[in-house]
Amino acid sequence: MELDSRKLQILRAIVDEYILSATPVGSKSLSQGGMKWSSATIRNEMADLETLGYLAQPHTSAGRIPSEKAYRLYVDQMMQRAHLSDEESRLLYGYFRDHVHGIDAVLRSTAKALSEITHYTALVLMPDIGVNRLRHLQLVPLTVGKALAIVVTDAGVSQNTVIDVPEDVGPEELDRISKAITARFSDRRMSTVSSALVRELGGELSARADFVESLLSTLCENQARDRRMVELSGATNMLEYPEYSDVSKARTFLATVEQKDDMYRMLKKASNMEFTVTIGSENEQEGLRDCSVVTASYRVNGTPLGSFGVIGPTRMDYARVLTILKNVQTNLGTVLQSFLKEE
Amino acid sequence: MELDSRKLQILRAIVDEYILSATPVGSKSLSQGGMKWSSATIRNEMADLETLGYLAQPHTSAGRIPSEKAYRLYVDQMMQRAHLSDEESRLLYGYFRDHVHGIDAVLRSTAKALSEITHYTALVLMPDIGVNRLRHLQLVPLTVGKALAIVVTDAGVSQNTVIDVPEDVGPEELDRISKAITARFSDRRMSTVSSALVRELGGELSARADFVESLLSTLCENQARDRRMVELSGATNMLEYPEYSDVSKARTFLATVEQKDDMYRMLKKASNMEFTVTIGSENEQEGLRDCSVVTASYRVNGTPLGSFGVIGPTRMDYARVLTILKNVQTNLGTVLQSFLKEE
DNA sequence: GTTAGCACTCGGACAAAAAGAGTGCTAAAA
């Protein structure tokens, strides 16, 4: 069912107001706050909006609060584009200027930037190592039967994994294997290394095919297990909001958000979308049912590398958050480009 | 001033009770709960204890709560040794069984174990890389003028740092330098590498003395800057306790504890002591004035490598926590020994 | 179709009253 223009205006005003105040919005305050209709008219419209499911009333003598359906409509059609003040965009840009210590550092810095500027909770998915190009593989013997595998990619990301080594493979041979793999697969995407390697085995490597294969599978597995791939920042920002003035609610929120597995899955799914806005019960995670999640993906040359996002109360300032995410997306794209351009 | 036996017994009972219940303890409940004196007698003693500064009264008609002075006495002299149930010690031991992926992983797992078993907040100071022995140094060229320095020690710990490289140093030379440093300083303690290297410069390295020196200083600096050296776990556990039912208190606590610099300093100082118990206002950190911190150091062959600890409300279960820390200290000692024994 | 007016509802704030927990003191008991 279509809402007429007046209903839309009123609904927008209510959402805008509620986002600011977190208290139910009444007809009178709206009418006095610049709306061109009397409180009675607004009241009637509000009653309609309620039966249509856009508004809810905590109790009879309270104002109305937007329902999730209202937020959905707001985000999809009614929201007006926010813009950042000069100071804010300078601040934001500053986070990307100074941190040139590799992709990981930039992304961690991004998480911090997001949480500090939005005052919500920020998440950043670290990029899948698979899309990067191999620069160096080094196997360093640790003890008998154990070695450390160090993978360095063009992005400066490195991954360290303890691997098992057959007893008859000595330090020299480990070094030779490192060299061989580095030489042969340098500048290949990591994801292709794994599958291609087995087939292309030959030369020095063929003698140790079994070992090399198990090495690779361990690396992949470790990649999957490594749950530090989600960077979290500003989780405690949420305690600022009246929604979390109840400690037990705060607790469940914090617990949910620290569940890196779930957050990983969520962000991974969002990597394929330019932007996503997930409102309240649309969230899969039980603990985010009272929150909204806004994400954006970051890409280089069109390839999605990962995603980042902001979690806030359902009454979060969607317009502002989306503007910030868009901004960050651009900045991040530029910075990452500069890391990855030297092919 | 000495307290007679009866005062001590009563004080202990009050502390024990308050640790459990977090509510002021009255004379009647003590007398009914197994004390062999009447409530009136206990009342008199409590009045004495209050003037002596061991007890405080939130208001006239409430029971008494222990003062910090009382906790101090309790910890120093009155506390009875707690012991863990079989299940608990098995649980604790389990954390150390499964994680053999290097020292870092073990210590992170330790933090988790501590916070989960104590239900308080746990901190673990990662070991200073300086005491470990160098196994491998690898410089991997990234872009022009940048390289990644990877340091691997016998403990499996590795540290990655982006460094600047003079433009006239090519990939081959980086590799040669890596080899030379590795060959010359393998099995030396990292801390001696830094200082010794400059003096022993010679052979292949002498030509690049400037570069190597700056490389080392960057590594040291990075080491100092790297604040991820404190592992934090279970910060949100504190929200369980009535002391933090007020959100603003919870907020300041979380903010304090996430201040890794301060936590680092605190733990660093504690590394030289077998155990420490710091109660309430004895803490340097403003935000820990309502907490107590109990720490223990972990050592291998008598050398202190670092420390770990538990933060809880001042009414924390000191006996239990100390027992757990002692237990963890032993376990950790054994595990680390096994990592470091192959010289 | 819009708005003014009005009766009605309900939660929040406030005050007074009641309940409860615990104390200090005194006087009796040991």
Add this chain to the structure above:
DNA sequence: TTTTAGCACTCTTTTTGTCCGAGTGCTAAC
């Protein structure tokens, strides 16, 4: 002299009742 029973007193917490105001829905007038 030490311990304890008893009691009046204090102060907090809980309960109860009242009032106020914000906001509503409905009706009738504009």
